[in-house]
Amino acid sequence: MYNQILKEIAQPYYRDNYPNDGQRFVAWYLRNIHNLDTYETRDCITDGAGDKQIDAIYIDNETSNIYIIQGKFYSGETVDAEPLREVLSSWVQIKDLAHLQEGANERLQVKINELSTALEDDYEIHFEIITTAGLTSSAKDDFDAFEKQLSEDETLAAHLELIDNETLQFKYDEALNKNRPYINHQFSVEAGKYMELMIGDTKAVIAAISLKECIKIPGIKDGSLFRKNVRQSLGSGNKVNKGIARTIRTDASDFFFLHNGITAICSNIEIHDNVLSTKELNVVNGCQSLSTIFSCGENTKKANDAYIMFRFYEISDPERADKISTSTNSQSAVKPRDLRSNDKSVLTMKKAYEQHFTDGYFLTKRGEKADPTKYNTNHMVNLTDLGKELIAWHSQRPTISYSETKIFDKYFDQLFHKEYDPENIQALHDMFSAIISKWTKDNPMDLNESLLAMKAYAPYHHLYAISVVFCEINKMPESVPNPAIALKKLRNSDLVDYIINMTGTCLNAALESASDEARNSEKIFSPQNWIKAKASLRDLRNSVRQSLQTLKLIPQGKEVVDKLNSGLAMEKTDFETRWSAD
Secondary structure, three states: HHHHHHHOOOOHHHHHOOOOHHHHHHHHHHHHHOOOOOHHHHEEEEEOOOOOOOEEEEOOOOOOEEEEEEEOOOOOOOOOOOHHHHHHHHHHHOHHHHHHHOOOHHHHHHHHHHHHHHHOOOOOOEEEOOOOOOOOHHHHHHHHHHHHHOOOOOOOEEEEEEHHHHHHHHHHHHHHHHHHHOOOEEEEEEOOOEEEEEOOOEEEEEEEEHHHOOOOOOOOOOHHHHHOOOOOOOOOOOHHHHHHHHHHHOOOHHHHHHHOOOEEEEEEEEOOOOOOEEEEEEEOOOOOHHHHHHHHHHHHHOOOOOOEEEEEOOOOOHHEEEHHHHHHHHHHHHHHHHHHHHHHHHOOOOOHHHHHOOOOOOEOOOOOOOOOOOOOOHHEEEEEHHHHHHHOOOOHHHOOOOOHHHHHHHHHHHOOOOOOOOHHHHHHHHHHHHOOOOOOOOOOOOOHHHHHHHOOHHHHHHHHHHHHHOOOOHOOEEEEOOOHHHHOOOOOOOOOHHHHHHHHHHHHHHHHHHHHHHOOOOOOOOOHHHHHHOOOHHHHHHHHHHHHHHOOOOOOHHHHHHHHHHHHHOOOHHHHEOOOOO
């Protein structure tokens, strides 16, 4: 991996943006393993004078995880315990964030503010030591002691993971699988530890699979292996997962007997020469176990006599697969948000949408795919995006759009409480698609890089800003415009592109104004915290108002104002009360 990475970080992007190979290595890791874009990557890097032994901090709002990264780019075969001591030092300092900020560089100070907010939302901390070498024998002993100390701490539990040369290769290969439609994988099985069965017309294989084999399975980290599972990983802080990790560390040889096993569904299973080949592999029960086994990488690799039971079923019927997924998940209680795809209101919405748009498809399950040759790609919508659009538009709270957990748990009933017009679903989809088409690396709206680094959720503020334009022009500041009527007005007056550009500029101005205000007050400004705070809504609304007022003062401005007032005029009945979400 060292030679491959050395070659890749010689590319202009890395050379132009990072001063040394150490930073370029961390940037390469963020881009290739965490799959961040160029703006997100630069935003995460904290390395340099005053970095407090922290090279990068990546806050994943989708999975509620904080990744604190320490990189060691070495050409040698081994590295000593120095990076472990640096991680331990940063972990101790994180327990006192106020003290950590003292003497920290500007980039780290901003990230500490974001980290503090994330910890308040119960995000989990993951320390990642990434290196192209391996640990010395003494360093491995230190790693075990440090890993136990961090995971069992009562005040700030954290997970410690070593990404050495071998693990880096696994993760790189796994990252490549993210864009593949299916997971095909081969397992090494041992003679006398598996058997083939025919249960009726269904082929099955029962096998004791080594834990070492488990960490090689692609799709564990990004969840693509668990597409048919009713939930994703609950994290290392979950009680059941803590117990699994403890068994791996202290009682690995008995793991097979203490664990219920894994259920996997495949379209095809073949065994030849102690190699079990699977096609279209999906784990429908065992997400928590495999995620924990994967996260305990170093301890897992040392578990020589540790096995877990796999049940492989050759099943192509999706309804039967979904039934097995629901029925087999009893090891941990299934929370309501895990089964939202089967909620009555969601199924009603799906049925109504697909009846109205007969060439369309409403995707309700994570990882679900729709055949583009069978359906109109413009009429393919999914439940996750709709939830984020609903809370941004109807609840006027894009500040919550970053959190799937909140949308589909805490606020689900407020958002999906009644029948919703399919034309409004399509309108929100079309407006957001038009918005996101301009949030590209070419940056046609000349957005601040801090906004582009938040592409996963900042565009929902952009969507909210469009609703604000209608509210201001129609003097309905406390109400919410009907999205289908709003989009029709934009299209009929040929204002779609103009309003998207205008509101993008307003969002940019609001962020920069808030940043200037914080700087003038000698305060640390965190773009991520601002975008999650209600202050951003006030700033954005004021920016829209100011933009509309400025139009009246510039040459040809009156003509534009008249076009906006006539083209975007709506009846009072076209507005409704904001849906409560707080």
